[in-house]
Amino acid sequence: MATTAALAVGQQVATGALFRQAERPSNAEGAATQSAFAKQPLQTSSASAFANGGLKLTHAARPEQRSVRAVAQKISAAVSTAAPAQGERQAQSAKKAVDTKRTVIITGASSGLGLATAKKLAKSGEWHVILACRDFLKAEKAAKAAGLPKDSYTTLHVDLSSLESVRQFVKHFRATERKLDVLVANAAVYKPTAKEPVFTAEGFELSVGTNHLGHFLLVNLLLEDLEKNREAKPRVIIVGSITGNTNTLAGNVPPKANLGDLSGLAAGISEKSASVMIDGGEFDGAKAYKDSKVCNMLTVRELHRRFHDKTGITFSSLYPGCIAETGLFREHYSLFKTLFPLFQKYVTKGYVSEDTAGERLAQVVSDPKLGASGNYWSWNNDQSSFVNDVSDEVADSTKGQKLWEVSEKLVGLK
Numbered sequence: 001m002a003t004t005a006a007l008a009v010g011q012q013v014a015t016g017a018l019f020r021q022a023e024r025p026s027n028a029e030g031a032a033t034q035s036a037f038a039k040q041p042l043q044t045s046s047a048s049a050f051a052n053g054g055l056k057l058t059h060a061a062r063p064e065q066r067s068v069r070a071v072a073q074k075i076s077a078a079v080s081t082a083a084p085a086q087g088e089r090q091a092q093s094a095k096k097a098v099d100t101k102r103t104v105i106i107t108g109a110s111s112g113l114g115l116a117t118a119k120k121l122a123k124s125g126e127w128h129v130i131l132a133c134r135d136f137l138k139a140e141k142a143a144k145a146a147g148l149p150k151d152s153y154t155t156l157h158v159d160l161s162s163l164e165s166v167r168q169f170v171k172h173f174r175a176t177e178r179k180l181d182v183l184v185a186n187a188a189v190y191k192p193t194a195k196e197p198v199f200t201a202e203g204f205e206l207s208v209g210t211n212h213l214g215h216f217l218l219v220n221l222l223l224e225d226l227e228k229n230r231e232a233k234p235r236v237i238i239v240g241s242i243t244g245n246t247n248t249l250a251g252n253v254p255p256k257a258n259l260g261d262l263s264g265l266a267a268g269i270s271e272k273s274a275s276v277m278i279d280g281g282e283f284d285g286a287k288a289y290k291d292s293k294v295c296n297m298l299t300v301r302e303l304h305r306r307f308h309d310k311t312g313i314t315f316s317s318l319y320p321g322c323i324a325e326t327g328l329f330r331e332h333y334s335l336f337k338t339l340f341p342l343f344q345k346y347v348t349k350g351y352v353s354e355d356t357a358g359e360r361l362a363q364v365v366s367d368p369k370l371g372a373s374g375n376y377w378s379w380n381n382d383q384s385s386f387v388n389d390v391s392d393e394v395a396d397s398t399k400g401q402k403l404w405e406v407s408e409k410l411v412g413l414k
C-alpha cells in the first residue's frame with residue numbers, strides 16, 4: 001500500500017497533476033490568488049504530498065519501503081531543483097498592489113487556532129494575513145469557509161517538515177514585497193499514539209523537526225525582514241503550551257516534557273542516531289510533542305535575550321487555553337476525542353473555543369498592552385491576560401543557549 005501510494009504521489013508530482021482542477025476566480029484579487037495557486041502547484045503539491053504520502057518512514061522500514069524512499073527522495077531532489085525559478089514567477093504574479101494594512105504571517109492557518117486568529121485579524125480590516133500552510137487547497141477552502149474577505153489574505157505554501165520548503169517560503173514571501181510586521185509560529189503536529197517515529201525531509205523526528213526546527217529556521221531567516229520594519233514595532237510569536245510547563249498540573253501528566261542534556265538532539269534525532277528523542281531516551285510521540293513545546297518557549301526567551309535590544313522586535317509565547325476540539329488531536333484514540341473536551345469543559349474548566357483562543361492570539365499580535373518582550377502570556381477566566389510563570393526548564397537560560405547552538409547547526413545556519 002505504502003509503495004503504491006508513494007508512487008502514485010510521485011507520478012502526480014512528476015506530471016504536476018495535483019491541483020490542476022482548481023476553479024479560476026474571476027475578480028482581480030481572485031486572479032492574484034489563483035495565479036499563486038495555478039503556478040505554485042508543482043512545488044506546493046509535491047511538498048504536501050511528500051509530507052502526507054509515504055516519505056516518512058520508521059526505524060522499522062522494510063527493504064521495499066527503503067526503495068520507495070529512495071524513489072521519493074530522487075523526485076524530491078528533482079522538484080527542489082526545478083522549483084526556484086518557477087516559485088519566483090509565482091511570487092511575482094502573486095505580488096499585490098501595496099496596501100496600507102499591516103502584514104502578519106501565520107503558520108498552520110488552515111485550521112484550529114491559526115485559522116481563528118487569521119479570521120479575527122483579517123476581519124478587523126487592519127491586517128493582511130499570509131496563510132503559511134502545507135496544504136494550499138485546504139487553506140483556501142478554510143479561508144473561504146471562515147469568511148476571510150478576499151483582499152485580506154494570501155496563501156503561500158510552506159511545509160515546516162522540510163527545511164528546503166521553509167527557505168523557499170521566505171523567498172516567495174519576499175517576492176510579494178510586503179513589509180513584515182508580525183510572524184506567528186503556530187503550526188504543530190502531535191503524534192500521541194505513534195508506536196514508531198516518523199521523520200522530516202531532512203531526517204529529524206517529525207514533531208521536534210516540524211514544531212521546533214522548522215520554525216527555528218523560519219524565524220531566523222525572517223529576523224532581518226522584521227528588523228527592517230523596526231519603526232512598526234514588529235513582533236515574533238511562537239505558540240507554547242501548558243503541557244510543556246512542568247510547573248502546572250497539566251504539565252505533570254506523564255510523559256512529562258524533559259530535554260535532559262540535549263544529547264539526543266545534538267546527535268541529530270534521526271533514524272541513524274542512537275535516539276530520536278531530545279534527551280536521548282526511548283521514542284514517545286506524546287513526549288516528543290511536549291519537548292517541542294519546551295523548545296518553542298525556550299527559543300522565545302533566547303530570541304529575546306539575543307535580539308530584543310538590538311532589533312526592537314517583541315518576542316512572545318503564550319498558552320491560548322485548552323482548545324480541545326482542534327485538529328491537533330486528530331490522531332488520538334476516538335474515546336479520548338469524545339471525553340477530552342467534556343473533561344476540559346466540566347472538570348478542569350480550561351476549555352476554550354477556537355474563536356476565543358484566536359482572539360487571545362490576535363491580542364498578542366496586535367494589542368499595544370501586550371507589547372512587552374520575552375513574556376509567556378496566559379488568560380484568566382474573565383479573559384484578562386497576564387504574564388505567566390514558566391517551568392524551571394523553560395526558564396533555564398543555559399539550556400536555552402545550548403538549544404540555540406545545537407539547533408543552528410541542525411538547520412544549517414552554522
Ligand SMILES: NC(=O)c1ccc[n+]([C@@H]2O[C@H](COP(=O)([O-])OP(=O)(O)OC[C@H]3O[C@@H](n4cnc5c(N)ncnc54)[C@H](OP(=O)(O)O)[C@@H]3O)[C@@H](O)[C@H]2O)c1
Nearest residue numbers: 108110111112113134159160161187188322323326327328
Ligand atoms: N489545541 C489545544 O488545546 C492547544 C493548546 C495549547 C497549544 N496549542 C498549540 O496551538 C497551535 C495550533 O494547534 P491547533 O490546536 O490549532 O491544531 P490544528 O488545528 O491541528 O492546527 C495545526 C496546524 O499546523 C499545520 N501543520 C502541521 N504540520 C505542518 C507542516 N509540516 N507544515 C506546515 N503546517 C503544518 C496544520 O496543517 P494541516 O491543516 O495541513 O494539517 C494545521 O494548520 C500549536 O502550536 C499547538 O501546539 C494547542
